[in-house]
Amino acid sequence: xxINRFVTSAIIACxxxxxxxxxxxxxxxxxxxxxxxxxxxxxxxxxxxxxxFSEQTDLHFDSTLLVQFFAKYPDVAAxxxxxxxxxxxxxxxFAWFDKGGLIEQAGNLTDRMLNLKDEGINKELPYSHELxxxxxxxxxxxxxxxxxxxEIMLTSQYFxxxxxxxxxxxxxxxxxxxxxxxxxxxSYTAYLxxxxxxxxxxxxxxxxxxYRQYExxxxxxxxxxxxTTKPWHNLVADKKxxxxxxxxxxxxxxxxxxxxxxxxxxxxxxIFYNSTLFNGIKAFQTRHGLAPDGAIGIGTLxxxxxxxxxxxxxxxxxxxRSRWLPVSLNTDYLAVxxxxxxxxxxxADSLLWSCNVVVGQAMHKTVIFHGDVKYxxxxxxxxxxxxxxxxxxxxxxNRNRNYIANHNMEITGKSGGLPTVRQKPGPNxxxxxxxxxxxxxxNIYLHDSPAKSLYNETSRAFSxxxxxxxxxxxxxxFLLRNDSTWNSTTIHEAMHAGKEKYVTLKKTVPVxxxxxxxxxxxGGKINFRKDIYSRDQRLADMLIEKKSxx
Numbered sequence: 001x002x003i004n005r006f007v008t009s010a011i012i013a014c015x016x017x018x019x020x021x022x023x024x025x026x027x028x029x030x031x032x033x034x035x036x037x038x039x040x041x042x043x044x045x046x047x048x049x050x051x052x053f054s055e056q057t058d059l060h061f062d063s064t065l066l067v068q069f070f071a072k073y074p075d076v077a078a079x080x081x082x083x084x085x086x087x088x089x090x091x092x093x094f095a096w097f098d099k100g101g102l103i104e105q106a107g108n109l110t111d112r113m114l115n116l117k118d119e120g121i122n123k124e125l126p127y128s129h130e131l132x133x134x135x136x137x138x139x140x141x142x143x144x145x146x147x148x149x150x151e152i153m154l155t156s157q158y159f160x161x162x163x164x165x166x167x168x169x170x171x172x173x174x175x176x177x178x179x180x181x182x183x184x185x186x187s188y189t190a191y192l193x194x195x196x197x198x199x200x201x202x203x204x205x206x207x208x209x210x211y212r213q214y215e216x217x218x219x220x221x222x223x224x225x226x227x228t229t230k231p232w233h234n235l236v237a238d239k240k241x242x243x244x245x246x247x248x249x250x251x252x253x254x255x256x257x258x259x260x261x262x263x264x265x266x267x268x269x270x271i272f273y274n275s276t277l278f279n280g281i282k283a284f285q286t287r288h289g290l291a292p293d294g295a296i297g298i299g300t301l302x303x304x305x306x307x308x309x310x311x312x313x314x315x316x317x318x319x320x321r322s323r324w325l326p327v328s329l330n331t332d333y334l335a336v337x338x339x340x341x342x343x344x345x346x347x348a349d350s351l352l353w354s355c356n357v358v359v360g361q362a363m364h365k366t367v368i369f370h371g372d373v374k375y376x377x378x379x380x381x382x383x384x385x386x387x388x389x390x391x392x393x394x395x396x397x398n399r400n401r402n403y404i405a406n407h408n409m410e411i412t413g414k415s416g417g418l419p420t421v422r423q424k425p426g427p428n429x430x431x432x433x434x435x436x437x438x439x440x441x442x443n444i445y446l447h448d449s450p451a452k453s454l455y456n457e458t459s460r461a462f463s464x465x466x467x468x469x470x471x472x473x474x475x476x477x478f479l480l481r482n483d484s485t486w487n488s489t490t491i492h493e494a495m496h497a498g499k500e501k502y503v504t505l506k507k508t509v510p511v512x513x514x515x516x517x518x519x520x521x522x523g524g525k526i527n528f529r530k531d532i533y534s535r536d537q538r539l540a541d542m543l544i545e546k547k548s549x550x
Contacts, residue, residue: 054093355470370511389421408428435448
């Protein structure tokens with residue numbers, strides 16, 4: 001099977017200011033070594049996929065639904081026996097859903113199944129369009145809902161994918177049935193030890209065939225594991241907040257805590273809020289996604305009180321995500337790290353610039369996937385998604401007959417019992433003055449927004465799922481910089497023309513939507529972010545036997 005570096009080398013490299021730019025060599029010997037690492041990286045990635053199923057035992061479906069499914073989808077009937085055997089062993093419980101909805105691995109595998117071409121596989125899964133539609137339909141429903149047809153489709157496609165993806169690799173390639181056997185969870189201690197152990201070359205450098213972010217996280221895993229052996233009492237404030245010039249015994253305790261965490265170097269025996277502490281607090285706040293204002297309020301104190309045990313678990317979960325993903329990419333690409341609320345723009349793994357973004361609310365989670373930016377659309381219409389028409393537009397029309405006109409909208413037809421609604425171009429259009437399309441069934445894209453104040457919020461999960469970009473004109477200039485028909489003046493004019501204009505990029509640009517709550521920034525510092533979609537614990541539960549104090 002051809003190893004495609006786009007898949008095995010892209011997503012992690014693009015996330016959240018991760019790591020230092022990669023060096024490229026034309027030396028054939030070095031290139032051969034790199035190719036070998038890519039091959040190993042894909043095998044490592046493959047090893048993270050088997051057995052990552054929902055462990056819940058309360059959510060069942062009727063076994064007769066299998067008969068109905070294979071009657072509707074006969075092209076996957078060859079796997080009927082395998083699917084039935086799998087669900088019989090599970091007592092017909094959902095494997096890809098838990099009480100919170102689709103599990104994280106379902107999205108990871110679906111993205112891979114729908115992008116076989118990126119792995120050099122010139123085949124298409126049967127019913128791949130139907131799978132895409134089922135995923136899209138599910139994303140329009142409320143959190144926690146389950147779809148038995150999507151459930152069985154995922155399982156069936158899993159068997160098909162196993163057969164295609166492993167075909168012709170080597171004699172030790174795992175057959176579909178064996179590949180589908182759930183991985184046994186290991187103890188917390190065993191899992192932690194396995195992450196800390198790694199092969200090294202003669203110079204002591206790691207030879208793990210995974211992106212350097214994994215290795216950098218491992219270094220901090222060791223540090224935070226050591227911190228678990230130290231006393232870690234809660235810091236309790238004796239006033240609402242602290243600022244430079246204040247004095248308190250609590251400030252002395254904070255200095256000691258920051259010293260352990262690596263954000264402070266100075267005297268820990270005095271009780272004064274001095275300039276050294278101010279710089280240390282700002283560094284800590286930056287690493288944790290807080291406003292770096294130097295004020296020590298409840299938010300900063302809460303992060304200071306997070307026990308190292310919790311940080312160890314957070315690092316472990318994100319190391320596992322790193323193993324799913326790639327190594328490097330020698331082209332332009334965009335990356336959004338959802339918990340960081342940031343868009344990063346790269347060329348050949350060198351970070352060019354970053355800006356704030358707004359992502360989906362917890363009830364409208366931004367989907368984790370990758371695509372290719374193909375169009376820049378100036379002065380866009382907003383074609384309102386059916387879910388928003390149903391839940392917001394129709395109730396608005398019922399309350400106010402002038403709702404459509406008041407919102408600069410128009411009804412262009414009817415579909416599925418709902419009006420087809422679009423908002424006209426203009427400064428108050430919900431998409432702003434420009435949008436960036438990477439065709440996908442999730443109806444997700446990058447776009448401008450008239451709600452500029454939201455970009456200044458520390459937590460920026462406000463959208464219905466699309467990604468709002470704080471510097472859209474700069475992004476448009478970047479994407480069109482090699483097109484001689486466009487420059488900064490014509491781009492600005494097109495954004496304010498009030499007339500929709502599609503521009504097809506001469507070369508598509510990869511975009512990656514990822515989810516990392518722990519990552520290393522380009523200064524080599526570990527960053528932590530809030531788990532805004534509550535994914536970390538679900539993944540940890542699937543990998544590791546619970547400790548009694550979790």
